[in-house]
Amino acid sequence: MNQTEVTTAKEQKYTFPADFWWGTAASATQTEGAAFEGGKGPNIWDHWYEQEPNRFFDGVNATVASDFYYRYEEDIALMKELGHNSFRISISWSRLFPEGQGEMNPTAIDFYNRVIDELIAADIEPFVNLYHFDMPLALQNIGGWESRAVVTAYTEYAKTCFSLFGDRVSKWFTHNEPIVPVEGGYLYDFHYPNVVDFKRAVQVAYHSILSSALAIQAYKETEQTGEIGIILNLTPSYPRSQNAGDVKAAQVADVLFNRSFLDPSVLGTFPAELVDLLEQQGALPEVVQGDLELIAKNTVDLLGINYYQPRRIKVKEHLPHPDAPFMPEHLFDYYEMPGRKMNPYRGWEIYEKGIYDILTNLRENYGNIKCFVSENGMGVEGEERYRDEDGSVQDDYRIDFIASHLQWMHRALEEGSNVKGYHLWTFMDNWSWSNAYKNRYGFVGLDLATQKRTVKKSGHWFKQLIEEQGFTK
Secondary structure (H helix, E strand, C coil): CCCEEECCCCCEEEECCCCCEEEEECCHHHHCCCCCCCCCCCEHHHHHHHHCHHHCHHHCCCCCCCCHHHHHHHHHHHHHHCCCCEEEEECCHHHHCCCCCCCCCHHHHHHHHHHHHHHHHCCCEEEEECCCCCCEHHHHCCCHHHCHHHHHHHHHHHHHHHHHHCCCCCEEEEEECCHHHHHHHHCCCCCCCCCCCHHHHHHHHHHHHHHHHHHHHHHHHHCCCCEEEEEEECCCEEECCCCHHHHHHHHHHHHHHHHHHHHHHHHCCCCHHHHHHHHHCCCCCCCCCCHHHHHHHCCCCEEEEECCCCEEEECCCCCCCCCCCCCHHHCCEECCCCCCCEECCCCEECCCHHHHHHHHHHHHHCCCCCEEEEECCCCECCHHHHECCCCCECCHHHHHHHHHHHHHHHHHHHCCCCEEEEEEECCECCCCHHHCCCCECCCEEECCCCCCEEECHHHHHHHHHHHHCEEEC
């Protein structure tokens, strides 16, 4: 069925299925606040801020964040008003288990029950993610994802969540962007524990994949009727040219940054090219007998796709210093394409077709896995300059960003891609790791001094899109 209707010579109506998932995504650490309240234990972000507050934009931590812990009823009512039929949250591991394992926190159980029940009462389906960068400090102190014991603790945490909330939650996700803690914490020094060591990074990645498979196995054993998946930030790697060196370099980047998690999560196997590369670097992870069979048997039901920008690659032109620690960039160079469209605030290229290329790849090479766009968005600094007299940000740039991506997603849908929804990052402006509130992403603006919420122009536009099952552009 062709769902594109020509309305004028220049405009088209893009119509989406009636059961499409429309909503937004957020995470516990970035929105909840109450970081030291309600029995919550410290996580790595609480600790890192205490150690190095200068590494956080404007010295702002996540102690209050967007105050969702206390204002969730108000926020969910606003989601309902803006037409959401789904919303992704994450559970704070250290709120539920202050030490990461052992004794549970009954106050946290009560809080997440109330949030889930409030969403359901508002006809908003809760999508629940188990891990979003926020390792409990007690578990980081015994090695974090480098430790097999932490994988075991995570599996028990996942089982507990399924038991507590699985009667009402039917969309579960094991990890959000699991490669980011690998990159940030163990390669590029932008997340705690600030390690720069490729072999340790590989072990962290491997244990993250293993923990995902173990959680999937545990979920299947509950015999609950929902779906469980993973959320990956897929960043297409485009070669500078069709020169063999550029093409090979782009393939290497794709294997390292995309297929390293995508293949085991969806296909149950690791790419042979990845295994060869790790072997050449003496960086193969420690694998226990039975692991690979477990990963093969416990693939995802549903894939979340976070897409923000492409990766442009060229053949390696300059050799690294011989004493430099090995990095993925020792195998390729990044390429700045002339004339690329940029979001200057975030420093990211805007390339809307990337979302189509991802969905096409999944259709052609990954069994057309059931999927949805779980994050997409545009962070802008200094949005207050676009406020009208009522305090609402007139963010036409965000509307254009979303609509342009949805056009390409619609094309993929028409060509048969098994894409079921679109979630923006994020519902309201939230704390963003070391960037704090530098770039604003939300449909709803947040006044940090008063915590007042004000819907932006894009929020009203999104509501109309949902009501009309599409938009004209």
